Amino acid sequence: MSEDHAPSNEDWIDALKRIALTDPKRAWFQAHLAAPGCVAGEAALAAAAGQEIAAYRALAVELAAALDRDAPAEPLALLAEPVAGGWKLRPALAFALGAHRILPEAWTRGGKPAADLVPPPGESPIIVLVRPQLAENIGTVARAMANGGLFHLRLVAPRDGWPQDRAWRTASGADAILEAAQLFPDVPSAVADCHRVFATCPRPRHIVVPLRTARAAAEDLREINGRALRAAVLFGPERAGLENDDVACADTLVRYPLNPAHMSLNLAQAVMILAYEWWTAAEPTPPRQLQTHATKVATKGQLEGFLDRLVAELDASGFLEPAHKRPGMVRNLRHWFERGEVTEQELRTLHGVVTELSRGRMRRGRPEED
Secondary structure (H helix, E strand, O other), X not given: OOHHHOOOHHHHHHHHHHOOOOHHHHHHXXXXXXXXXXXXXXXXXXXXXXXXXXXXXXXXXXHHXXXXXXXXXXXXXXXXXXXXXXXXXXXXXXXXXXXXXXXXXXXXOOOXXXXXXXXXXXXXXXXXXXXXXXXXXXXXXHHHHHHOOOOEEEEEOOOOOOOOHHHHHHOOOOHHHHHOOXXXXXXXXXXXXXXXXXXXXXXXXXXXXXXEOHHHHHHHHHHHHHOOOOEEEEEOOOOOOOOHHHHOOOOEEEOOOOOOOOOOOOHHHHHHHHHHHHHHOOOOOOXXXXXXXXXXXXXXXXXXXXXXXXXXXXXHHOOOXXXXXXXXXXXXXXXXXXXXXXXXXXXHHHHHHHHHHHOOOOOOOOOOOO
């Protein structure tokens, strides 16, 4: 191949984004990159990748299509140049593979240990991403699903194929969801085994169909799944959302009541809202609580005992003078303490404060008692 017509670094980076970079394909690149000087014979490459060399040639043909050019008569010549000892990986491709972090020691699939995620018992909502464009967005969707206790992910005709390592990079340990994701060619096949189908729809549609907020949809999904029925929720491509033919596969639309002046959400945010509502629909955490740690909220009797003592000490110090202002000042003090849930530990601290003040002195250089 003429160097003048060889793909550039940027060409290779873009081409690698356009193919489904599966583990078997990655194995070929890992084997070639790991060879001394990136030079290896066909037999050595096949042994390292654990596959027939024909698969490497097929990968070269696929990359040629991604580069929008014809594959050479010897497809491996696109990827490498023949040298003594075998094939030497082309520097521009090696650079692009480095940018994609193909080598195992440079690639950790997100850098976080995989979370121990398993499908919840029974039926739970299926998230269907229709023609998603970026693998990174698929990864962040998996992360959002894990946050909300969702597990089942289906992908309809992802633009760059599947799987894509870049999804694991952004999944923050939600590997199990990505590894279990199912791939479908179109929406009808993706929802064929479902009893109910919801579709997120940011724009009004000229159809008569039930419309739900995310909260109402989550409540419906809980009820549907509780009857052992399978339900899916469709989310459209990042750029334009679901098409009319996609929405026609749904029986219920979901719209988020957000600021009308700016209702733009990215894909993961849209899934996160629904996942949050799904989780909180059955979440037992009280919506309001006081975090007391090891102590407890003081009883009214304990609080009254402290207030009596405080008022007595304030009387003795002359703070509650003149007498005609005393009732109002005492009421203000009581209102202050009664307004919140004072804890036993806080009362013990306040008792200590009053004890020190009642001695008629302050330490640290203040006057001592006579």
